[in-house]
Amino acid sequence: xxxxxxxxxxxxxxxxxxxxxxxxxxxxxxxxxxxxxxxxxxxxxxxxxxxxxxxxxxxxxxxxxxxxxxxxxxxxxxxxxxxxxxxxxxxxxxxxxxxxxxxxxxxxxxxxxxxxxxxxxxxxxxxxxxxxxxxxxxxxxxxxxxxxxxxxxxxxxxxxxxxxxxxxxxxxxxxxxxxxxxxxxxxxxxxxxxxxxxxxxxxxxxxxxxxxxxxxxxxxxxxxxxxxxxxxxxxxxxxxxxxxxxxxxxxxxxxxxxxxxxxxxxxxxxxxxxxxx
Amino acid sequence: xxxxxxxxxxxxxxxxxxxxxxxxxxxxxxxxxxxxxxxxxxxxxxxxxxxxxxxxxxxxxxxxxxxxxxxxxxxxxxxxxxxxxxxxxxxxxxxxxxxxxxxxxxxxxxxxxxxxxxxxxxxxxxxxxxxxxxxxxxxxxxxxxxxxxxxxxxxxxxxxxxxxxxxxxxxxxxxxxxxxxxxxxxxxxxxxxxxxxxxxxxxxxxxxxxxxxxxxxxxxxxxxxxxxxx
Ligand SMILES: Nc1ncnc2c1ncn2[C@@H]1O[C@H](COP(=O)(O)OP(=O)(O)O)[C@@H](O)[C@H]1O
Ligand SMILES: [Mg+2]
Numbered sequence: 040x041x042x043x044x045x046x047x048x049x050x051x052x053x054x055x056x057x058x059x060x061x062x063x064x065x066x067x068x069x070x071x072x073x074x075x076x077x078x079x080x081x082x083x084x085x086x087x088x089x090x091x092x093x094x095x096x097x098x099x100x101x102x103x104x105x106x107x108x109x110x111x112x113x114x115x116x117x118x119x120x121x122x123x124x125x126x127x128x129x130x131x132x133x134x135x136x137x138x139x140x141x142x143x144x145x146x147x148x149x150x151x152x153x154x155x156x157x158x159x160x161x162x163x164x165x166x167x168x169x170x171x172x173x174x175x176x177x178x179x180x181x182x183x184x185x186x187x188x189x190x191x192x193x194x195x196x197x198x199x200x201x202x203x204x205x206x207x208x209x210x211x212x213x214x215x216x217x218x219x220x221x222x223x224x225x226x227x228x229x230x231x232x233x234x235x236x237x238x239x240x241x242x243x244x245x246x247x248x249x250x251x252x253x254x255x256x257x258x259x260x261x262x263x264x265x266x267x268x269x270x271x272x273x274x275x276x277x278x279x280x281x282x283x284x285x286x287x288x289x290x291x292x293x294x295x296x297x298x299x300x301x302x303x304x305x306x307x308x309x310x311x312x313x314x315x316x
Numbered sequence: 317x318x319x320x321x322x323x324x325x326x327x328x329x330x331x332x333x334x335x336x337x338x339x340x341x342x343x344x345x346x347x348x349x350x351x352x353x354x355x356x357x358x359x360x361x362x363x364x365x366x367x368x369x370x371x372x373x374x375x376x377x378x379x380x381x382x383x384x385x386x387x388x389x390x391x392x393x394x395x396x397x398x399x400x401x402x403x404x405x406x407x408x409x410x411x412x413x414x415x416x417x418x419x420x421x422x423x424x425x426x427x428x429x430x431x432x433x434x435x436x437x438x439x440x441x442x443x444x445x446x447x448x449x450x451x452x453x454x455x456x457x458x459x460x461x462x463x464x465x466x467x468x469x470x471x472x473x474x475x476x477x478x479x480x481x482x483x484x485x486x487x488x489x490x491x492x493x494x495x496x497x498x499x500x501x502x503x504x505x506x507x508x509x510x511x512x513x514x515x516x517x518x519x520x521x522x523x524x525x526x527x528x529x530x531x532x533x534x535x536x537x538x539x540x541x542x543x544x545x546x
Contacts, residue, residue, distance in 0.1 A: 205408060205416055207407075211387070212405065215387060216417045216420060217388050219388050
């Protein structure tokens with residue numbers, strides 16, 4: 040029971056870290072960004088590439104892997120996403136999906152298609168009510184809370200954050216004040232992408248790293264964003280943990296149904312509360 | 317001439333919504349644009365202020381060709397568009413709404429607040445409330461005050477009294493009257509009492525064109541005559 044709970048929270052935490060960027064870019068730019076899954080994958084591979092150079096130390100390798108997302112996402116925003124502003128949403132889907140496919144093939148070309156396992160970087164266990172839990176998973180849960188709090192403070196307390204909140208609601212009106220909205224959207228895109236890479240890094244030791252890992256997580260994060268409400272930061276947070284729990288609990292009774300159940304929940308939410316884009 | 321628009325054409329896809337429109341606004345003038353719903357007034361204002369691309373034509377502001385310049389740059393140059401539908405940032409407080417407008421002009425937050433309080437003193441009571449809780453009239457007054465931050469030369473205001481209760485319309489009217497002469501304004505307005513009392517000139521817009529301009533005060537104050545264009 041405690042094990043299931045902890046697993047649900049871990050999955051929820053990772054889902055949150057990955058999805059929040061997707062939610063921000065959809066909310067501000069109205070762009071469905073499939074390339075997000077590529078950045079997530081690149082995060083994981085960058086970790087694997089960096090580890091040997093850093094004596095196997097996980098934390099500095101993580102920092103490097105997250106930073107690797109900065110130039111990559113900047114280029115994607117500047118040269119692809121920015122050309123799609125105001126265009127029909129289908130173009131964004133096609134263009135960013137193409138980026139994802141090309142990126143995945145390049146990843147496969149560099150690292151091969153064989154899954155790469157990664158060991159638990161902490162490798163310690165904590166005994167809670169007689170159940171032994173990996174400390175690494177507890178750290179993930181704590182980190183996701185930290186990301187949530189940091190984003191809340193950034194969005195609510197800083198001027199840049201307020202511009203983003205205003206831009207989520209009405210980007211034309213922000214522009215009418217003399218503010219270059221695109222500059223701030225680019226920043227948001229890069230931050231969101233860094234979080235996707237961070238999510239890829241954190242998830243690597245729990246699953247295995249392979250070129251197609253992004254596809255599976257892409258669908259799950261879209262479910263999180265849709266259930267949480269597009270562009271709603273708190274909604275995304277709650278929905279990530281609820282869906283993480285759904286996965287953990289369903290998986291406990293019948294493994295193969297875990298992910299399916301997420302989409303059942305998503306469908307039910309969309310029937311009750313449809314989205315108008 | 318502060319603003320000079322020549323033979324402007326605007327399209328949505330293949331549908332032409334503004335056809336060969338020419339108009340001028342001089343320093344300090346208060347000009348009204350009157351016409352039926354769907355005549356193309358909003359489209360015209362949004363094109364001048366850089367929110368929509370023009371098909372062809374000239375737009376000169378303060379001597380510079382601004383056709384194709386993005387809206388945020390035009391705002392910094394001193395041209396402000398106040399949207400129809402009273403679009404405040406509902407998730408932010410009134411104070412934050414004001415500070416956001418001060419930010420690109422590097423103006424002190426307190427000075428910006430004073431500017432808004434100057435035209436709408438009662439706003440001090442709502443400063444730390446979410447702007448989403450304001451009534452339509454309160455929103456409009458906030459927007460008008462906010463548009464003055466950074467000392468623009470020209471305001472383009474889209475239907476400032478639309479949908480407001482009579483008492484609030486008076487208040488918006490008084491604010492517009494107070495602003496008159498201090499900067500140039502091009503205002504879309506359907507309330508003819510407001511138009512006839514404030515206008516220096518009136519452009520009539522019909523089906524994407526401006527077939528008439530009213531210059532004499534006798535014409536402007538003839539509300540019955542104006543009514544025919546609505
Ligand atoms: N985004 C749009 N796409 C296509 N047609 C539009 C769009 N916005 C307005 N129109 C059409 O353009 C015409 C002029 O609209 P608008 O400029 O809003 O008129 P007004 O402000 O005078 O009421 C109308 O026929 C309207 O239906
Ligand atoms: Mg209109």
